[in-house]
Amino acid sequence: xxxxxxxLEFSIKIEFLKFNLNVAERIPLDGxxxxxxxxGAGKSTLLRVIAGIERTAQGTVRFRGRTWMDSDAGVxxxxxxxxxxxxxxxxxxFSHFSVKGNLDYGFRxxxxxxxxxxxxxxxxxxxxxxxxxxVNTLSGGEQQRVALxxxxxxxxxxxxxxxxxxxxxxxxKDEIIPYLRRVISAFRLPAIYISHSREExxxxxxxxxxxxxxxxxxxxxxxxxxxxxxxxxGIMGKPMGVGLAMCKxxxxxxxxxxxxxxxxxxxxxxxxxxxxxAVAEEGWPAQLNAGEISAVIDRVEIGGCGHYANLVLExxxxxxxxxxxxxxxxxxxxxKGLRVAAVFIRPPHVMG
Amino acid sequence: xxxSATISGLPMLDFGSxxxxxxxxxxxxxxxxxxxxxxxxWLANTNSRFKPxxxxxxxxxxxxxxxxxxxxLLILFNPDSPIGAGWVKLTGDTLAFSFTGILLAAVLHSxxxxxxxxxxxxxxxxxxxxxxxxxxxxxxxxxxxxxAVPLAKRGFLTGGVxxxxxxxxxxxVILMVGGNIxxxxxxxxxxxxxxxxxxxxxxxxxxxxxxxxFAFAAMMLLFMINRRYRHYDxx
Numbered sequence: 399x400x401x402x403x404x405x406l407e408f409s410i411k412i413e414f415l416k417f418n419l420n421v422a423e424r425i426p427l428d429g430x431x432x433x434x435x436x437x438g439a440g441k442s443t444l445l446r447v448i449a450g451i452e453r454t455a456q457g458t459v460r461f462r463g464r465t466w467m468d469s470d471a472g473v474x475x476x477x478x479x480x481x482x483x484x485x486x487x488x489x490x491x492f493s494h495f496s497v498k499g500n501l502d503y504g505f506r507x508x509x510x511x512x513x514x515x516x517x518x519x520x521x522x523x524x525x526x527x528x529x530x531x532x533v534n535t536l537s538g539g540e541q542q543r544v545a546l547x548x549x550x551x552x553x554x555x556x557x558x559x560x561x562x563x564x565x566x567x568x569x570x571k572d573e574i575i576p577y578l579r580r581v582i583s584a585f586r587l588p589a590i591y592i593s594h595s596r597e598e599x600x601x602x603x604x605x606x607x608x609x610x611x612x613x614x615x616x617x618x619x620x621x622x623x624x625x626x627x628x629x630x631x632g633i634m635g636k637p638m639g640v641g642l643a644m645c646k647x648x649x650x651x652x653x654x655x656x657x658x659x660x661x662x663x664x665x666x667x668x669x670x671x672x673x674x675x676a677v678a679e680e681g682w683p684a685q686l687n688a689g690e691i692s693a694v695i696d697r698v699e700i701g702g703c704g705h706y707a708n709l710v711l712e713x714x715x716x717x718x719x720x721x722x723x724x725x726x727x728x729x730x731x732x733x734k735g736l737r738v739a740a741v742f743i744r745p746p747h748v749m750g
Numbered sequence: 751x752x753x754s755a756t757i758s759g760l761p762m763l764d765f766g767s768x769x770x771x772x773x774x775x776x777x778x779x780x781x782x783x784x785x786x787x788x789x790x791x792w793l794a795n796t797n798s799r800f801k802p803x804x805x806x807x808x809x810x811x812x813x814x815x816x817x818x819x820x821x822x823l824l825i826l827f828n829p830d831s832p833i834g835a836g837w838v839k840l841t842g843d844t845l846a847f848s849f850t851g852i853l854l855a856a857v858l859h860s861x862x863x864x865x866x867x868x869x870x871x872x873x874x875x876x877x878x879x880x881x882x883x884x885x886x887x888x889x890x891x892x893x894x895x896x897x898a899v900p901l902a903k904r905g906f907l908t909g910g911v912x913x914x915x916x917x918x919x920x921x922x923v924i925l926m927v928g929g930n931i932x933x934x935x936x937x938x939x940x941x942x943x944x945x946x947x948x949x950x951x952x953x954x955x956x957x958x959x960x961x962x963x964f965a966f967a968a969m970m971l972l973f974m975i976n977r978r979y980r981h982y983d984x985x
Binding site: 476 | 889890
C-alpha cells in the first residue's frame with residue numbers, strides 16, 4: 399500500500415444553493431492526476447478547497463500526512479501556508495507588475511523551501527525574452543507561461559492547474575503544451591490538472607478522475623492507456639481467415655494476429671500490451687474476446703494510493719506483468735496464489 | 751495663522767482663510783484615507799446583512815443638506831452635550847466654533863466621497879487577485895498592501911482628490927459648526943460669502959478665481975493620472 403506520505407487524501411462536503419460537492423479520494427503524489435467532467439461538476443470547487451481558498455467546505459484534507467483541513471477539529475491551514483501553486487484559466491497575472499515583478503512575487507515568498515531555481519524555471523519556460531514586458535502586452539500563451547513560472551517559483555509542493563489552456567486558441571495551446579510537459583517532467587512536481595481536452599490529458603496525465611454532479615464517478619489510469627509491451631511463449635496453431643491464427647499457450651487457445659505466415663507447430667513469441675489483457679476470476683462467463691489463459695497471481699503490489707495494483711501472473715507461457723485499476727477500497731481480493739483468468743481483450747501479435 | 755500678500759495695484763489683503771482652508775483640506779483628507787480604507791475594504795468584501803445599512807449611513811451626507819448635518823453636529827458639540835462636555839474636559843477647548851470642530855465636520859461630510867471610489871476600486875480588484883497572492887505565499891496583510899492597494903490606486907486617487915476638493919468647497923456645515931472666526935474657522939468659501947455681503951467684490955473675485963483655478967487643476971490632475979493607470983484594468 400502506498401504510504402500516506404505520498405498521498406493527498408480528502409473527504410469533502412460542500413453545499414451551495416444549487417450544487418453539492420461530496421467527494422472522498424486519495425490521490426497519488428507521484429505524477430499528474432486529471433479531474434475531468436462537464437462544467438459545473440465541481441472540479442474547480444474541489445481544487446479551491448484543496449488550495450485553501452474555498453473556506454466553506456466541511457471535512458478533511460491531508461497532504462503527505464499533514465492536516466490542511468479538518469472541520470470537525472477546527473483545523474484550517476490558510477492558503478498562504480499550504481505551499482500550493484495554482485495556475486488559473488485566466489492567468490491572473492498582477493497587472494501592476496512587469497513579468498519580472500510577477501515572477502518575483504512568488505519567488506520572494508517561498509520562505510526558503512526547496513524549489514526550482516530562477517534560472518531553471520526561466521529557461522524551461524523561455525521567460526527571459528519576456529522579462530521586462532508589461533503583462534497587458536503579452537499574448538494569452540505568454541501569460542500562461544508567466545503564470546506557470548510564477549507558480550513554480552513560489553516553490554509549491556503541489557501544483558494545481560485549473561484549465562490552464564482553456565482560454566487559449568489552438569495555436570497557443572500547441573505552443574504551451576510542450577512547455578507544460580517539460581515543466582512537469584523537469585521539476586517532478588505532483589499536479590492536479592483540470593481539463594476538458596482529452597488531447598491534453600493523453601500526453602500529460604497519469605491518473606484520471608471523472609467528476610460528475612459533485613461526485614467522483616470514475617477513476618482510471620491515463621498512463622496505462624499507453625500500455626506496456628509484454629511477451630508470452632506459445633505454439634503456432636491453425637490459421638483462420640486473413641491475418642489471424644489460433645495459438646496455443648500451454649493448454650489454452652488464443653486468437654492471435656500475424657503479419658507473415660508461420661508454420662503450424664512453430665514456437666512463437668506472442669506480443670501484446672498489458673492494456674490488451676484483463677484479469678478475471680476463474681470460471682467467469684466467457685464473452686467475446688480473443689481467448690483466455692489460466693494464470694496464478696505471483697505478486698501483488700498496490701500503488702498510486704490504492705488506484706491500481708501491479709500484478710505478476712505466472713502462466714504456462716511465462717510471467718506477465720500487468721497493472722489493473724482498482725475501485726475505491728478494492729484490491730483486497732487479489733492475493734498471491736489466487737488462480738485467475740488472463741483474458742485477451744484484443745488478440746496478441748505473433749512475432750515472426 | 752495670517753498669510754498676507756501684495757498683488758500689484760491691490761491693497762494688502764489678508765489671506766488667512768486660504769491657510770485655514772488648506773490646513774483643513776489636508777488634515778481631513780489624511781484622516782479620511784485612514785478611516786475610509788478599512789471601511790471600503792470591509793464593504794467591498796462583506797456578505798453581511800448590515801452592509802446596506804452601513805452603506806446608507808456612509809452615503810447620507812451626499813443627499814443631506816449641509817445645514818442638517820451642521821445643525822446636529824452643533825448640538826453634539828455643544829459643551830452641554832456629553833460629547834461636547836467630554837471634549838472640553840479632555841482638552842479645555844470647545845468643539846463648536848473651533849478648528850477641530852470644523853475638521854470633524856469636514857471629515858463626516860466628505861466621508862462618502864472618499865469611501866465610495868475606494869470601495870469601487872477594491873470591488874474591481876476582486877477576490878481573485880487576493881486568492882492568487884495567497885497561493886503565492888502572501889499573508890493577508892502583505893497581499894493587501896502589495897496587491898489590493900496598488901491595484902486600487904486609481905480609487906485612492908479619485909477618493910483623495912474628491913475628499914480634498916470637497917473639503918475645500920465646504921460651506922454650510924462649517925458655517926453652522928465653526929461660525930466665521932478669522933484665522934480659525936473662516937475658510938475661503940465663507941470668506942467669499944462675507945466679502946460679497948460686505949460688497950468687497952475685489953476680494954470675492956480674487957478668492958473665487960483662485961478657487962476656480964484650483965478646482966480645475968485638481969480635476970485635470972485626476973483625469974490625467976487616471977489615464978496613466980488605465981492599463982491596470984486591461985487584465
